[in-house]
Amino acid sequence: MMPAAEVHKVNGNDLFKRGDFHGAVVEYTKAIAKDASSPVYFNNRALCRIKLEDYDNALDDADRAVQLCKNNEGLLMKADFYRAQSLLGLGRPKEALRAAEEGYEIAIRTVSPSARNMCDFILRAKKAIWERDQRRRLAEKSNFFQDMQNLIYQDFDAKVRQLRNHSDNGELDPDGISALSDQIDSLRFERDDRFRNLQTVFAHLDDEKDRQVPxxxxxxxxxxxxxxxxxxxxxxxxxxxxxxxxxxxxxxxxxxxxxxxxxxxxxxxxxxxxxxxxxxxxxxxxxx
Known part of the structure; x- marks a missing residue:
């Protein structure tokens, strides 16, 4: 007679094949309640939770499976892969990369057909790390651009104030208001020209490299x-x-x-x- 835990696992497998991941989670949970020593049940439930994008709980299951299957490289490889997928889903790509590389090493050692999937995932994780770093770089560049723009406007305002002070003290040329207006216009032209040059420099920084892999x-x-x-x-x-x-x-x-x-x-x-x-x-x- 099949053990009760195995009955629930079989039921869970059937529900998983039909795409009922919620139902499968319920069955695997029942299997774990009957026998919490099997990494298979935790691995299976982790995969269902990944499908449901329940990454926190999927990671808990995968971690538990890792603890239980130290002597079974096939199950450990799956647990590492599920850990990697969960960590990537949680926005932790560097940890995901490490977990995937551990699984990949097992896949190569055991000549598992899963090695190809592991390799593809590792590239995805590396891309995710690059994208995260790229967002940080773009944010830093945007902040720097804003700072430089503010400095240009602050310099313009300071020079205009200085001109007005000179005008109030009678220190400008005798042309009076007309001379003051002309000099402010000149400063404004200088400011706008500096700003256009700044935009040009940052636009060149945004130019993409030739996107071609050697x-x-x-x-x-x-x-x-x-x-x-x-x-x-x-x-x-x-x-x-x-x-x-x-x-x-x-x-x-x-x-x-x-x-x-x-x-x-x-x-x-x-x-x-x-x-x-x-x-x-x-x-x-x-x-x-």
Whole structure:
């Protein structure tokens, strides 16, 4: 006879397949009430809560699953991935990146087909970090622009006050009001010219770089930027997860068609570092 907890898990799985994530959460919760020692129930409930965008509770479940499945790398990999998704949903991309990288290492070690999804998520997390930093940079630049603009207007006001004081003290040329008006107009022209120059400088700072990923940073199988490139004995570089999937179907070099095995692969550390640096400065590349 199937244990009661397993009955609730099966019911939850069925509801999940039908898209009833709320109902599935209820069933997995009942399973946990019967047996709180199984990481599977916490992992399953975490995934449902991610689907429901209930990231706080999903993270709690994933953390609990991590604690329970130290000796099961497959379940630990899932828990790490769910932790990563929850953390990204909570706006904590750096923590999400670390969790995803931990899961990715397990996926590679166990030759899991989930490695490709993990790799894609890592690029998403890196993009999220870049976007957050970019928003901060833009805010700082906007504040700086406002400060510079205020200084220009303050300088103009100070010079106009000085002119008026000179006029009141009879220190201007004999032309009187006409001379004062002309000099204020001259200052106003100078102010507006400085402001236009300031706008031009900041407009150039907004110019986007040429949004093109260098060809040597693109995986020839997925046509995406590298995250974890490996190099073959023939000197060709590929994304590790995509090449491992390819070799499962056909043990040859995708470029040369010569025999190739996992043992022939070596990490391309220089290329990995170059791609990581490129993404940190150009987060949009994660979507390329």
């Amino acid at each position: 060809g040597h940073m693109i995986d020839p199988i997925t046509f995406e930027i590298f995250y974890d490139p490996v190099i073959t004995k023939n000197g060709c570089s590929f994304e590790r997860s995509s090449l491992l999937e390819f070799l499962k179907r056909n043990p040859v070099d995708p470029m040369t068609r010569e025999p190739l095995s996992v043992a022939d692969l070596r990490p391309n550390l220089a290329l990995k570092e170059a791609c990581s640096e490129f993404i940190s400065e150009n987060g949009w590349a994660a979507d390329s």
